[in-house]
Amino acid sequence: MKGRKSPRLAVDGVIVSGNKVLLIKRKFEPFAGFYALPGGFVEHGEKVEDACIREVKEETGLDIKAERLIGVYSDPDRDPRGHIVSVVFLCKIIGGSLKTETNETKDMKFFSRHEIRTSRLAFDHKKILKDAGLL
DSSP: OTTOOOOEEEEEEEEEEEEEEEEEEESSSSSSOOOOSSEOOTTOOOHHHHHHHHHHHHHHHHEEEEEEEEEEEOOOOSSSOOOOEEEEEEEEEEEOOOOEEEESEEEEEOOOHHHHTTSBBBBTTHHHHHHHOOO
């Protein structure tokens, strides 16, 4: 297996409140300044559900429960940093409080379906929201 390349594993959380979806504004490249689903990389030895809970907490301040799998997104070209596979969960808010800015985010807000349709989102996150039945 020496010299063999493998994709990196990430998670994203789709957080719905009422008829709106929470998106974070990215602070860093790729897609700095674009809105995206909260998420990030899975750490060695971590379950994907736990990674989603951790990443959402770090990026939003919210405590969530990963309720169900929306899908696995594995297109090798979905992320300009390289082949990154993302496991995406529909999440329910169970506590915490929304932060306006974190180490990784410039801003965050709940978007209506219309706002999402007319916005440019990072990565393939618009496709993910469509697959989740939110567009």
